[in-house]
Amino acid sequence: MEKQVLIYDTTLRDGTQAEGVSVSVEDKLRIAEKLADFGVHYIEGGWPGSNPKDMTFFKEVKKLNLKNTKITAFGSTRRSSLKVEEDPQIQDLIKAETPVITIFGKSWDLHVTQALKTTLEKNLEMIYDSISYLKKYVDEVIFDAEHFFDGFKENPDYAIEVLKVAQQGGADFLILCDTNGGSLPTDIEKAFKAVKEAGITAKLGIHAHNDSDTAVWNSIVAVLHGAIQVHGTINGIGERCGNANLCSIIPNLSLKLGYETVPRENIKRLKEISNFVSDILNMPVPKNMPYVGDSAFAHKGGVHASAVLRNPRSYEHILPEEVGNRRKVLVSDLAGKSNIIYKAKEIGIEIDEKDERLTKLVQEIKELENQGYHFEAAEASLELLIRKHLGTLPKYFDLDAYRVLIARRYTDK
Ligand SMILES: [Zn+2]
The missing domain is CATH 3.20.20.70 (Aldolase class I)
Known part of the structure; x- marks a missing residue:
């Protein structure tokens, strides 16, 4: 006992x-x-x-x-x-x-x-x-x-x-x-x-x-x-x-x-x-608090993410579910293909590791991050980007024509 x-x-x-x-x-x-x-x-x-x-x-x-x-x-x-x-x-x-x-x-x-x-x-x-x-x-x-x-x-x-x-x-x-x-x-x-x-x-x-x-x-x-x-x-x-x-x-x-x-x-x-x-x-839990913090099971580095996805024990001391927490795979300029595969899976899209579209997607994320985008904090934007690359983003608008009007008052300097 x-x-x-x-x-x-x-x-x-x-x-x-x-x-x-x-x-x-x-x-x-x-x-x-x-x-x-x-x-x-x-x-x-x-x-x-x-x-x-x-x-x-x-x-x-x-x-x-x-x-x-x-x-x-x-x-x-x-x-x-x-x-x-x-x-x-x-x-x-x-x-x-x-x-x-x-x-x-x-x-x-x-x-x-x-x-x-x-x-x-x-x-x-x-x-x-x-x-x-x-x-x-x-x-x-x-x-x-x-x-x-x-x-x-x-x-x-x-x-x-x-x-x-x-x-x-x-x-x-x-x-x-x-x-x-x-x-x-x-x-x-x-x-x-x-x-x-x-x-x-x-x-x-x-x-x-x-x-x-x-x-x-x-x-x-x-x-x-x-x-x-x-x-x-x-x-x-x-x-x-x-x-x-x-x-x-x-x-x-x-x-x-x-x-x-x-x-x-x-x-x-x-x-x-x-x-x-x-x-x-009204006392926020620090993100890095062991067991219960939001980042307690978050993986950012590409190597960590790919290892965790193969076997969680490689970078996790317990399974997050045991304490009601969840695994998070973050996507940033440090991300590799595994992070993206995991994210895609979360939104219901299966993608193969060898798929060329994946390489392009990772490249674009890294370029955008370099320009100042921050996908870790923008999960919905990331989803749109993934869907765009994998062709599952419906085309909501078509550009048919446009007109530009320019007006100026003659008193304007
Ligand atoms: Zn006391």
Whole structure:
């Protein structure tokens, strides 16, 4: 049996913290429905205490049929000066009435003393109190150990102690967070090994940010070292350089490493999900984004195109259909005969490689490109050109005669 990795989507919380993103409750509901249909296991809906919009979302989302997907509300541990039952932020989490609550707590001593301005001991109490209290109200409490990897580097004993206390408090998952996104895969591996050696038995997860451009691989390394829950966002959107990109993590784990993530048959909807979120959030997907970008399977060079047409494996790591993408053969001055044959086939015209008309067509394209034409971005013009050369372009007009009129006012200079 394939090993299951739980996909925890935070597009609606961490993702919306990206610069330039603004979503309505309606938008969030539509995305939640789509993600549930896709088969992610958790959807982090927002921070109920932080704004009224998120509270409305939690009320409305209950009316949707989200199948097996669990909605989670996100917040923090109690404040140091308040008892847990008196902390309004904790109460708001309960009011969201979700089956799962995720809270973050500090695991880097620097943050405890400088940001929270409290003692290391008190921070542990805050974590324990908050988790054990919330456990009474929901099925699952997920604990995000914020800045875990930075904390582990500077004060490993304390970072591990935070996890132990969260485990004692009854957390169902301990998520090691690379909040600043500065860690590399080697750091992740080292920390996960140490956590296991320290006797932590709770289920583990990873929450990585992409500031070092390694969030996807950091997440996978975590899985290879025992994480069974992966946090990320669609298209990797998120604060600063974004979160770990689920559109890469899911196919990497499922298609290449033999893990079960979302249901296998849904992976071919990956591009559709990516486009859907991109449209609603108005965040275009970069063309060269792996797996889901428009150019992820585009072939421009003549040699590449001819090889791919003979055997796709020659220049493609997977078949584009597996993730719902499509192969594109581009026609430009770099194109060879194969690109044109492929294009002609797309519009329903079979042409032989040895056909002389093909040589002339390639020549004309190269000449026109040299004059400044750009066929890559003008598929219809290319089609007309192909049809003209192959004789399938109907003659719509005949030139019969013409008349030229020239007029001039005598006041014109
Ligand atoms: Zn985050």
